[in-house]
Amino acid sequence: MELLSDEMLVDTYYAAIHFELEPEFIRMLTVEMKRRRLNPEVFKITA
DSSP, X not given: OTTSOHHHXXXXXXXXXXXXXXXXXXXXXXXXXXXXXXXXXXXXXXO
């Protein structure tokens, strides 16, 4: 996960939700965003 940029991590999170991927994968993305103190809503608004 550390190889992903913050923006790519958030993009991957939204794609995973959109394509209804495994809940465990989405949870892993969420945990990593929390670890980095990222708010996905901020990326959604500015993108």
